[in-house]
Amino acid sequence: MSVRLNTMDRRSLNPGNWNVRVRSTAAAVLAVTVCLLLAGGALLFVLYRNLEHSARAAADSRSHQITEQLRTQPPQELDASLLATDGQIGAVQILDSAGNVLATSAGIPSSPVLAAPLPPGESAYLGNLHFGHERDYWVAAHGTMSLNGPVTVVTGADREPVEGVLATVAALLAIGAPVVLGFVAVATYRLIGAALRPVERIRARVAAISTDQLDERVPVPAARDEIADLAVTMNSMLARLEAGHLAQRRFVSDASHELRSPLATITAALELAQSRPELIDMALVDESLLPEARRMHALVEDLLLLARADEDSLTHLRVDVDIDDLILAERARLRGLPGIAVSATVDPVRVAGDPQQLARLVRNLVDNAVRHAHTRITLACRRCEGNAVIDVTDDGPGIAPADRARIFERFVRLDTPRTREFGGSGLGLAIAAEIVAAHHGSIDIRDHEDEGAHFVVTLPIGDDPYVSDGIE
Numbered sequence: 001m002s003v004r005l006n007t008m009d010r011r012s013l014n015p016g017n018w019n020v021r022v023r024s025t026a027a028a029v030l031a032v033t034v035c036l037l038l039a040g041g042a043l044l045f046v047l048y049r050n051l052e053h054s055a056r057a058a059a060d061s062r063s064h065q066i067t068e069q070l071r072t073q074p075p076q077e078l079d080a081s082l083l084a085t086d087g088q089i090g091a092v093q094i095l096d097s098a099g100n101v102l103a104t105s106a107g108i109p110s111s112p113v114l115a116a117p118l119p120p121g122e123s124a125y126l127g128n129l130h131f132g133h134e135r136d137y138w139v140a141a142h143g144t145m146s147l148n149g150p151v152t153v154v155t156g157a158d159r160e161p162v163e164g165v166l167a168t169v170a171a172l173l174a175i176g177a178p179v180v181l182g183f184v185a186v187a188t189y190r191l192i193g194a195a196l197r198p199v200e201r202i203r204a205r206v207a208a209i210s211t212d213q214l215d216e217r218v219p220v221p222a223a224r225d226e227i228a229d230l231a232v233t234m235n236s237m238l239a240r241l242e243a244g245h246l247a248q249r250r251f252v253s254d255a256s257h258e259l260r261s262p263l264a265t266i267t268a269a270l271e272l273a274q275s276r277p278e279l280i281d282m283a284l285v286d287e288s289l290l291p292e293a294r295r296m297h298a299l300v301e302d303l304l305l306l307a308r309a310d311e312d313s314l315t316h317l318r319v320d321v322d323i324d325d326l327i328l329a330e331r332a333r334l335r336g337l338p339g340i341a342v343s344a345t346v347d348p349v350r351v352a353g354d355p356q357q358l359a360r361l362v363r364n365l366v367d368n369a370v371r372h373a374h375t376r377i378t379l380a381c382r383r384c385e386g387n388a389v390i391d392v393t394d395d396g397p398g399i400a401p402a403d404r405a406r407i408f409e410r411f412v413r414l415d416t417p418r419t420r421e422f423g424g425s426g427l428g429l430a431i432a433a434e435i436v437a438a439h440h441g442s443i444d445i446r447d448h449e450d451e452g453a454h455f456v457v458t459l460p461i462g463d464d465p466y467v468s469d470g471i472e
Helices: 001-012 022-072 160-208 224-275 282-310 323-334 355-372 428-438
Strands: 089-096 103-104 125-130 138-147 149-156 319-322 341-346 350-353 374-382 387-396 442-446 454-458
Touching: 001 089, 001 282, 022 089, 022 138, 022 149, 022 160, 089 138, 089 341, 149 160, 160 224, 224 282, 282 428, 319 323, 319 355, 323 341, 323 374, 350 355, 350 454, 355 374, 355 387, 355 428, 355 454, 428 442
Parallel strands: 341 374
Antiparallel strands: 089 103, 089 149, 125 138, 138 149, 319 350, 374 387, 387 454, 442 454
16 A cells, blocks of 8 residues: 555655646746745845945045045044944944054054055055954954154944845745745636646536537637637637548448449349249340449449549659650540540650559549530540640530539439449549549539530649640
């Protein structure tokens, strides 16, 4: 038990285990303590220097007064007030040229403080000395002439009053500092607690939000400060999570719906084969089972490709791909399509990317045009300002401006002509958009002069050695 208590004590003394309020309070107290120590030391030093200067200035002034009076009368007849002591002047002695004491303050020993008097006109600061007893003085000596000959005036500024004032100020600082530190600690602890209270509310709300409650939002404080910015950012993140969660649920629902029909057809045929094998013939296999199986296989491949796109691992291959070859290959594939004329205008353009995915991009756009064209499809590729531009145009019903953004969403079919009966699963354009994004390009739908849909893909390219040469 004692070992556990000692361990807990050591952990509590470790600043890394303190919470924000305790760490902030400790930091504030430490900072104020350092400031008080520095300020107190500076105050005592300045006060000491000022008091010392004042006392020494008073002693110098007394020395000059004595010097002036000695010019007119001998040392033994000096005014007694000039030899008197007060709160600053602690001692006065007048010595002759032989070092004998001619006059001295009351209560001061008669022994001379100087061994060698100064000649007239010279001055000296003797530092901290004492006149035969324990009291210390700042002693200065001045040599001058009197009626009886050369003398030395020695004055001592008393240090004891200065030290008493310093001791009083230091005691007041020692008493006041803990009070100030206690006030700082309490105020900081309470202020930090008040500042962190909105953070605690945000934390509690986030902890209560589950995947079924992503529409909840954290409270935003009224004050427009960093915590309010945190709450706004948290709400934005929750909105993105909600949108992603809804998109994921919608994606699973749509995928399940798309897979249900071919699976139901194949399951029904297998159950029929189990119970009535004589009814299964090649016509049923060729007209129902194989098309539904191929359709389901294609849908699964599309879903896997989109899953790779969501993991940001759609493409890692970077080789030179001739976009003009892809366009011409699609024109050749569509040659002989009944009722639809296909034309292609290409300039030699090369980009770096995954050839299979870029071919899938062009194929999806062309297949979309085939499903909705009336009589004509136009394909083109060109180079424009360091980019490869792919144009796929059809003369079908076109796409309304309001639907041009959502047409690239998954499992989106805009109207009756764009339904499953016409071969679309709603993933072709979504896959095209993901492939374009993986190649750092853009895809747009623009207005066409003869109605219809006009898809424009822009892919970045580097230096292309080709020279533009139109091929019709």
